[in-house]
Amino acid sequence: MLKRYLLKIVLSMFCVLGLGCEQGPQEAKNPKIVIAVDATFVPMSFLNDQGELDGFEVDLIKAVVKNAGFDYELVNVEWGGLFGGLITKKFDLVISSITMLEERKNRMAFSIPYLQSGIAVLIRKDIKKVDSLEQLAEIKATVGAQINTTSYYFLQKYEGIKIKTYEKFGHAVIDMANKGNDGVVGDSVQVNYYFNQNEELIQNARFLGSRMTSELYGIVLNKEDIELKREIDASLKELLQNGMVQKLHKKWNLGDFSVVPVPN
Numbered sequence: 020m021l022k023r024y025l026l027k028i029v030l031s032m033f034c035v036l037g038l039g040c041e042q043g044p045q046e047a048k049n050p051k052i053v054i055a056v057d058a059t060f061v062p063m064s065f066l067n068d069q070g071e072l073d074g075f076e077v078d079l080i081k082a083v084v085k086n087a088g089f090d091y092e093l094v095n096v097e098w099g100g101l102f103g104g105l106i107t108k109k110f111d112l113v114i115s116s117i118t119m120l121e122e123r124k125n126r127m128a129f130s131i132p133y134l135q136s137g138i139a140v141l142i143r144k145d146i147k148k149v150d151s152l153e154q155l156a157e158i159k160a161t162v163g164a165q166i167n168t169t170s171y172y173f174l175q176k177y178e179g180i181k182i183k184t185y186e187k188f189g190h191a192v193i194d195m196a197n198k199g200n201d202g203v204v205g206d207s208v209q210v211n212y213y214f215n216q217n218e219e220l221i222q223n224a225r226f227l228g229s230r231m232t233s234e235l236y237g238i239v240l241n242k243e244d245i246e247l248k249r250e251i252d253a254s255l256k257e258l259l260q261n262g263m264v265q266k267l268h269k270k271w272n273l274g275d276f277s278v279v280p281v282p283n
């Protein structure tokens with residue numbers, strides 16, 4: 020990405036110096052951008068039955084980059100590799116239900132937010148007389164979360180709770196079904212999706228309260244891609260304002276667990 024920009028700058032300097040500056044006829048308005056998603060987070064981004072990337076965020080990012088006039092390529096990267104790959108320029112954008120956190124903002128740039136969500140807690144029904152996280156801590160419960168997520172950071176605040184971490188959120192849910200943990204914490208959209216899709220889970224688990232936090236999701240970029248950020252923000256803002264993002268929210272049944280923000 021950066022290299023291409025530098026090349027463009029060098030080429031335009033040739034123009035200024037009158038040294039010839041023909042552009043290849045096949046050159047697109049903008050260079051192709053590479054977008055990484057973690058396709059394990061249904062219904063946000065996942066592989067569908069045809070093995071293609073699909074979901075709310077896949078639809079959204081395609082619309083945003085197309086609207087900004089970019090050619091793009093989507094790559095499937097696991098959660099643990101997203102930030103490192105972005106920083107080392109393996110890709111230009113990441114969209115994967117990533118919460119805008121101050122600590123992350125120090126290292127990476129975020130677009131304007133496209134969704135307001137939060138986390139939800141599901142516990143096994145056979146854990147009786149527990150109605151709060153404090154009580155879960157008192158009984159020294161084991162609670163599962165995906166590593167290095169806001170759910171994981173949230174659980175760290177409760178001394179007494181034993182945190183069991185997983186590379187994928189889905190693994191935490193499977194483990195709960197096998198009584199490997201007493202409950203799970205995850206982004207409310209995913210927790211609800213798993214709950215509603217799975218008869219066994221409905222039989223054997225229950226929600227502890229409702230949405231516990233308010234978090235904003237943003238598209239992540241490299242800090243120095245200032246021009247790209249400007250174009251992505253402008254495009255996203257347009258789609259937030261013209262109802263396109265709201266339409267996708269409806270298409271993917273995100274319901275009350277997340278809200279499309281109105282940009283100012």
Ligand code: ARG
Nearest residue numbers: 057060115116117118168169
């Ligand atoms: N919103 C949470 C966070 O930013 C969890 C994101 C996990 N996303 C994923 N694709 N696995 O920490």
